[in-house]
Amino acid sequence: MNVSAHIEAVYADVCRRNAGEREFHQAVGEVLHTLAPALERHPEYLDTRIAERMCEPERQVIFRVPWVDDQGGVRVNRGFRVEFSSALGPYKGGLRFHPSVDLGIVKFLGFEQIFKNALTGLAIGGGKGGSDFDPKGRSDGEVMRFCQSFMTELHRHLGEHTDVPAGDIGVGGREIGYLFGQYKRITNRFEAGVLTGKGVAWGGSHARTEATGYGAVYFAAEMLATRGQDFEGRRAVVSGSGNVAVYAIEKVRALGGSVVACSDSGGYVVDEAGIDLELLKEIKEVRRARLSAYAEAKPSARYSERGSVFDVPCDVALPCATQNELDGQDAGTLVKNGVLAVAEGANMPCTPEAIEVFREADVLFGPGKAANAGGVATSALEMQQNASRELWTFERTEARLAQVMRDVHTHCRATAAAYGGTPDDYVLGANVTGFLRVAEAMTAQGVV
Structure with a gap:
């Protein structure tokens, strides 16, 4: 099978089946067009259609989010959660509250998250979610009511071994608190590991912010x-x-x-x-x-x-x-x-x-899936602390963060050099490293 032709066919099919989702097309194209050296060296991934399967989310959830503003008016927003890949662990990725959020944005973010999370070397899969709700200019009461409505639907898809959201644009400590409170109220469980970015006093991690x-x-x-x-x-x-x-x-x-x-x-x-x-x-x-x-x-x-x-x-x-x-x-x-x-x-x-x-x-260029992996890496460290009912010091957590980033950098350079690029080609190194880690797990787990 001609590898370049295969890649172009996969990309064309992704664009056709996800029409109009430009950011998702861009993210997929950026990864696929660096994978030829990896697929040539691992033809078994061609036979099992790993690239195609990796570009298709395992699950996509879209739901209505009704809420009441301070004037008593009913508002309606749209909520999303795209659970992209659980090959390496539970779905992990933030929630974004911003007017620009649509399915294409969430899918691009979730696809990036697969490789970013794999690069950390920690046991987390890839996912992303959010809403077209804009928290700017909204009172605390309005944000709380929106978050409660959002979590009322989303909670059924979450769990510390299933899907673990965090924050992103428009979702900070305030929003995470409201979301966690509603999850706890609905499920009757203090399941600390179901959300990351929590306050340190109630299950969060130092250095996550x-x-x-x-x-x-x-x-x-x-x-x-x-x-x-x-x-x-x-x-x-x-x-x-x-x-x-x-x-x-x-x-x-x-x-x-x-x-x-x-x-x-x-x-x-x-x-x-x-x-x-x-x-x-x-x-x-x-x-x-x-x-x-x-x-x-x-x-x-x-x-x-x-x-x-x-x-x-x-x-x-x-x-x-x-x-x-x-x-x-x-x-x-x-x-x-x-x-x-x-x-x-x-x-x-x-x-x-x-x-x-x-x-x-x-110019040295560090792509986001490598350079900004520190946030999700520390979220995984928060999950680790939650599982053991521990709270690490700021210094210990930051030291782990620094080591993860050094390791990501080292692996990107080594992989880039091993697969035909220069060590400075961090795009090649990040994409191929993440792809190979996920592909190995997907192969071991069968066609699922």
Whole structure:
């Protein structure tokens, strides 16, 4: 069987059967088009149609979420949970509450999660979920009523050995608390391992809040080290100003670098003195205000609604906001300004055109399924603590996180070199490593 022709046929079939789901097509294409070396070396995976099976979710759930706003009006949203792969463990992946959420978005995220989770080396499968509900501007009471309605339907599909959601965009500690409370109320069980990202006082893990941002910076540091460099004295820009961005900024600063710009959906702020993390947290986490408030409070800062945060010269770029936020033009600007490394803190934030620009310019590029694996890895560590009724210290948990990210980096480089690429081809390394781990398990478990 011609491997390239087989891959193109699989991709064409995925696009045909999932019409209109552009982000899902993009995620599948990005993986499939790197798998030829693996499939040539393992023809048994062609015979058993592993790639086709991996592209088809094991289960897709779509449901109505009715809730009542503060004025007594009835609202209706749509909920999703796509349980993609349980070959390595229970489905694991976050819930996203954002107006852009639809089935295609959830499937792209769930597909990415298969490989990301496999890369951690921990026993977790891939899944994702969410709703087109927008928590911005909603009162705590409205968010609570929505979460309770959402969990009333979703609970029947969850369990610590079945499917374990966490947070994502729009789902933080507040939302996880409301979701967990409703699950507990309906099931009459304190099943701590059914959700991760919980408060430390009731089954959560130290360092889970920080894990995705910290992990992306650890991965970037490992990439820089391969060229004899580090973060000391380096300028960085971070897109976004949510959880991942905030803790990426914190870890860059801890490693001796300076983050001079970050963004939100309205624009971006530049602070040559270095982003004031405490002020940023107050504005985004306490006041839930727009980033423009940062510039109003800080004389050294300027805010812009024009252009891109990636227009700001930097040594390291950390896109931590959302999918396809960094395009080919942005990548060209970063390269012209001398960027050394780009690590994706968000899921698929760089377009294929941007990745090609980085590749041609020999810029170190860490794809999200590798670079932002720290969040789900620490979720798995939270599950481990829940199973043993333990609470590890922050230091112990962060040390485990750092080791996981080092291991992910090492495996990506080794696999890339072993399958015909250069060690710096982290896209090839991440995709093939994740694919082989899942394919081995799927083969052992039969055609299921």
